[in-house]
Amino acid sequence: MKNDISDALRKNDELPDIRNTIEEMILKSHLCNKAALTVDECALYTGMAKSYIYKLTHEGIIPHAKPNGKKIFFDRLELDQWLLGNKIKGDISDSDFxxxxxxxxxxxxSINYR
Known part of the structure; x- marks a missing residue:
């Protein structure tokens, strides 16, 4: 009986973590369908800190828009291109590999068959 109660309490403690994970997955899925992202959404989408995103916008490094002069938006497709823009090729091509x-x-x- 005591184990049942402790198991139930432990599972109950895990529920908020599971719920948060599901909510985050739903939000990330939703972001993939949006054309424009806010700073918060950009941070979640890229995995970068909001402060770093603000720094990149201030320095003009990351593509963004300020339609009303205050709130920052990011075109998701431009963001994807920017994220993948500095590709580094491997030492050998796929065919050589x-x-x-x-x-x-x-x-x-041939060694195994000798």
Missing amino acids: IKKKAESLNKKA
């Missing part, structure tokens, strides 16, 4: 991997597997296979 596949070729090297195949050679490695062939060497291992």
Whole structure:
């Protein structure tokens, strides 16, 4: 009986965490369908701190709009392009990687069959 009560209390303590997780997932899903994001939504969408986003807007680094001169908005598609804008290519191309991997597997296979 005592274990049942403690289990119930423990599960009850977990409910707010589960609820918060579900609410955050719903909000993030909603953000993917919005064209314009606020600073709060941008922070959630990018995982960056609000203060850092404000710094980036102040320095003109992140694309944004101030239609009424005060509130900041972000075009989600422009934000995606900006986030992925500084791509760094790997040392080898995909075809070279596949070729090297195949050679490695062939060497291992030939060693195992001897």
